[in-house]
Amino acid sequence: GQNIDQPTEMTATEGAIVQINCTYQTSGFNGLFWYQQHAGEAPTFLSYNVLDGLEEKGRFSSFLSRSKGYSYLLLKELQMKDSASYLCAVRDDKIIFGKGTRLHILP
């Protein structure tokens, strides 16, 4: 079966660092995406990992361990505009999403 798990909600403080974890069990694997989604809007692409290791893109980094079925999204220097849902998605022959993590940023 397909299973993608991530925490439902997280809270962090402006200026801090937060790590959002994602574990997956899927029948196939061709890469893992992270998306950001603000309330009422469509998801927007953040990162894509296909090989093990860390991908850094500005304040956002994403890590993948294929042997552990594990990824995380790291957000640094948090800003109020980072308040959003963060979606982990796995690609095999299609793209399957986790339920998303709603991140609240406190001033």
Added chain:
Amino acid sequence: DVKVTQSSRYLVKRTGEKVFLECVQDMDHENMFWYRQDPGLGLRLIYFSYDVKMKEKGDIPEGYSVSREKKERFSLILESASTNQTSMYLCASRTTGTEAFFGQGTRLTVV
């Protein structure tokens, strides 16, 4: 820039009506997807398509069908709308080596 356009942002339909949701992409992408998004359930895949006239069931295809007569257009059809199909519907497209690009979403209410 890739553009994925859904025909309506908001739609209200009556129970039993046949409903068409249209999605058009302008980047010649082979793969297109229809998801619905509900609070607490996340994005769930309804149908996807690898190419023209090809379609595959996703995780929740019951009550839906799709049509892909042209590469740029992927239509989701609710044969007989029911209140439990009230949801946000999101279309996406991608090609090899790229992420999925999403349309702006259609919020469908069935009354």
